[in-house]
Amino acid sequence: MNPLGEDWQHLRLDEPAWLWLLFCIPTLVYLKIRMRKNVASLLFSSVATLKDSQPPKTRFKRWVPFSLRMLALSCLILALARPQWVKYEESPVEASGIDIVIAVDLSGSMLALDMSEPSGPLVTRLDVVKEVIEEFIAKRKDDRIGLVGFASKPYLISPLTRNKDYLTNRVKTLSVGQTEQTGTNIGGALAESINRVLPKQKVAPHEFNLSANTSQKEEAGTNEPVSVSFLVRKAAHEKEHWTKNELFFAGANPGERKTKLFQTVSKPRKLRLSTTSKDDWGYDEITVDEKTLFKEDKGNWIGESYATYSEHNFQTRIIILLTDGKDDPPPRHDPNDVYAVGAKEDGIKIYTIAVGRKTETPCYVLDPQTRKRKLLPDGSPVITRAVFPVDKEILREISETTGAQSYEASNEKALRDIYEKIDELEAYKRVEGVFSFDLTKELFHWPLIAGLAILLVEISFFRAVFSRIP
CATH class of the missing domain: 3.40.50.410 (von Willebrand factor, type A domain)
Incomplete structure (x- = not known):
């Protein structure tokens, strides 16, 4: 099925910032006109004589190749913006x-x-x-x-x-x-x-710093820096839900890089924390519902899938x-x-x-x-x-x-x-509920192909038909 035949509301641009380059096209047109005005000219006694000396083919030759280049450039910029066809669907899931x-x-x-x-x-x-x-x-x-x-x-x-x-x-x-x-x-x-x-109580990741502020120290009943464990444990106990996608641990030592810290809380009494130090980049993992995040050497992500936090x-x-x-x-x-x-x-x-x-x-x-x-x-x-x-x-x-x-x-x-x-x-077997998902189809190849095709026509056809004679 061709996605373009669907409702246009399903179209979106994944990288719309590239469209700012379209403002370059009017500038190029303006520079083209200015260049034409600055070329050497001959004097004619009347406009009719000028029209007779310049056949329509010459005027066509002058503007069509340039117009095709601008059209091709527009298509290529649109391809950079990565148009996509996205449709959100819901379907019942039968699960055990x-x-x-x-x-x-x-x-x-x-x-x-x-x-x-x-x-x-x-x-x-x-x-x-x-x-x-x-x-x-x-x-x-x-x-x-x-x-x-x-x-x-x-x-x-x-x-x-x-x-x-x-x-x-x-x-x-x-x-x-x-x-x-x-x-x-x-x-x-x-x-x-x-x-x-x-059943697990999922606590969404949050950003902490090892050096807690005064109020947090008072809540912990100590003047020493409050540990991340205390903060997460306290949040789990109060059933707070945060919205950030990643939990970071800011090291106490000056210059220590921020490292990702993942946690799973199974009731307030049980807490598991896993960190990676600046010298030891191992594999860390956490389940967010049924989806798992993987992190490989140097902190590069090899796969990620976020789901809603729920019980x-x-x-x-x-x-x-x-x-x-x-x-x-x-x-x-x-x-x-x-x-x-x-x-x-x-x-x-x-x-x-x-x-x-x-x-x-x-x-x-x-x-x-x-x-x-x-x-x-x-x-x-x-x-x-x-x-x-x-x-x-x-x-x-x-x-x-x-x-x-x-x-x-x-x-x-x-x-x-x-x-x-x-x-x-x-x-x-039972019907567990409704599972929402999105169907995404990349469409950037269509404007890319169109832009390259237009450039090919401009180069091969017009250069051959309207070739210059020295």
């Missing part, structure tokens, strides 16, 4: 209304090789888990999915997002040793997952906890009593999956220095044999408390079947 957080064990036991096929290559438990999770994510097109990794401590891999490409890439980065190489903190993984799956009332929230071990070191509190009961009160289901075999199994060895597989002098990986006990009873209690189910997966097929069962159990 399900928030899913997948918590993956990244302890050293996930390097066990007991899930390899007898006739296939050696693959670790984590390799199989990653492949199955990617398939699961691909099926849940309408859900928001987050990812948590854990060993002795939990680690947020990805906040809740519908950006499946981004999420799949994050799954590919999962590796043993990404957090700590030892320990299995099931309670910590549940705490982080529950925090991520609960989502998703009807179903689930956690899929996947582990091949038991709490190590033993927790001070029973995860079922502390976290599962609280999750049940918040309407969160926790599915648990125990991965691996009960018997002794071959396993790669993790090098604590490099956090990679330990290698022999010939370059082959070191393989040992070990038994990794799983506390299936606590996993079953956690699932039953929250109204979910607990599973065991000793091979790839069993794990894939489990995820298919969960996919079927949590298949719920």
Whole structure:
């Protein structure tokens, strides 16, 4: 469909400032006329004699090429202004209304090789888990999915997002040793997952300075410089909503560059801040609704998408906890009593999956220095044999408390079947609301083509037909 056939109200200029160059055209016309007046002339006794001596073709030759050049220049200036056809549309979105957080064990036991096929290559438990999770994510097109990794401590891999490409890439980065190489903190993984799956209060970014003013110091009850954490935490508590698109952190040291600081607030009691210093430009990320911002080296943006700050009332929230071990070191509190009961009160289901075999199994060895597989002098990986006990009873209690189910997966097929069962159990559809978006089509190529075509005609046709004879 040709967008030009639509209502003209959908046309806009993305860079209208270039249109100021159009004022150059009258100036060029004026200079052209002045130049004609200053050329050498001959005296004629009457105007009739002058007209007879200058045929119409000569007058045509004089002004048409110049007029074409001005018309071509106008088209090129219009192309620089980037005309666009924009149409705003609204359409109902059918979404499942399900928030899913997948918590993956990244302890050293996930390097066990007991899930390899007898006739296939050696693959670790984590390799199989990653492949199955990617398939699961691909099926849940309408859900928001987050990812948590854990060993002795939990680690947020990805906040809740519908950006499946981004999420799949994050799954590919999962590796043993990404957090700590030892320990299995099931309670910590549940705490982080529950925090991520609960409805989040989004606080729009705002600009702060580390050196707070007097009133802010008084509110904080201290004469010391007030931290950014306090200001954001205070704003979250008061449910203030700001409108700026970026949050900046102005360093306290003189000459330190302004660096971007992103935050996600999950209830006033929980705050996560991530900053980049002037010497360490890493990757920072934050979810604004379901859209994610990326920042690469030197602060250049490789992708950005802003959405409105709002709270989502998703009807179903689930956690899929996947582990091949038991709490190590033993927790001070029973995860079922502390976290599962609280999750049940918040309407969160926790599915648990125990991965691996009960018997002794071959396993790669993790090098604590490099956090990679330990290698022999010939370059082959070191393989040992070990038994990794799983506390299936606590996993079953956690699932039953929250109204979910607990599973065991000793091979790839069993794990894939489990995820298919969960996919079927949590298949719920509803119309979430109206999604507004805009359809934008660039039109600058039309005046650009027209301008170049006019120049081509002026150069080739008129120079050939009305060529000058010395």
